[in-house]
Amino acid sequence: MKKLLYISTFIVSSLLFISCGIYSFTGGDVGNAKTIQVDYFQNQAQLIEPELSQQFTQELQDLFTRQxxxxxxxxxxxxxxxxxxxxxxxxxxxxxxxxxAAQNRLTISVNVRYVNKLDEKKNFEQQFSFYSDYPATSQLTGGVKETAFKEILERITQDIFNASVGKW
Known part of the structure; x- marks a missing residue:
């Protein structure tokens, strides 16, 4: 009887372990996709920050390859x-x-077109935006700019990730 209990416990735990294998700890459901292509995001804003396009594109690529x-x-x-x-x-x-002004706000908006070649129902074109506040006594250069960019790009890329493959 004890042997039967051990065998049934082993079978049930094995099935639970195997059935949970389709889930990702990052929340990304890429289906059967194997590759990702991220084109360079041109800066078409009225005010141009030279390094922003490269930095945003790189952050988006890094997020998907990491998660x-x-x-x-x-x-x-x-x-x-x-x-x-x-x-x-x-x-x-x-x-x-x-x-x-006591405080300024930097806001960045990005228009994203997402195409899932394996499941066209998931395709979208959507605007993503986020901001960072900084003291008006500071110039948006050096560490202030780096901190603002880090906060904004992290949030926008995570929102894009969630909208494209993070759906539950």
């Missing part, structure tokens, strides 16, 4: 991302008693 088992390719990817940076703007957010 999925997809191989990055330069053409004919099963999953395909293209688009452009549509907005890069700095706006004053709060005022001081001297009627000057």
């Amino acid at each position: 999925t088992n997809l191989t990055l390719t330069s053409s004919n990817g099963d999953l395909y991302f293209s688009g452009e940076i549509t907005s890069y703007r700095i706006t004053p957010m709060s005022a001081t008693s001297n009627q000057t």
Whole structure:
């Protein structure tokens, strides 16, 4: 009787372990896709930040190669991302008693076209945007710019990941 209990426990636990194998700990469901193609995102905003296009494209590629088992390719990817940076703007957010800005906000918006060649129902074109606030007494250079870019690009790329393959 004890032997039967051990065998049934082993079978049940094995089935549970195997059935959970289709899930990813990162939340990315890439289906049967093996490759990903991320085109260069041109900066078409009115205000141009020279390094933003390269940095955004690289961040998006890195996120997908880190959190999925997809191989990055330069053409004919099963999953395909293209688009452009549509907005890069700095706006004053709060005022001081001297009627000057106390805080500025950097906002970046990106238009993304996603094509899933294996499941066309998942295709979309969508605008993603996020912001970072910084003190008005600081210039948007050096460490302030790096911190703002890191915060914004991390959030936008994660939102793109969730919209494309992060659906549950």
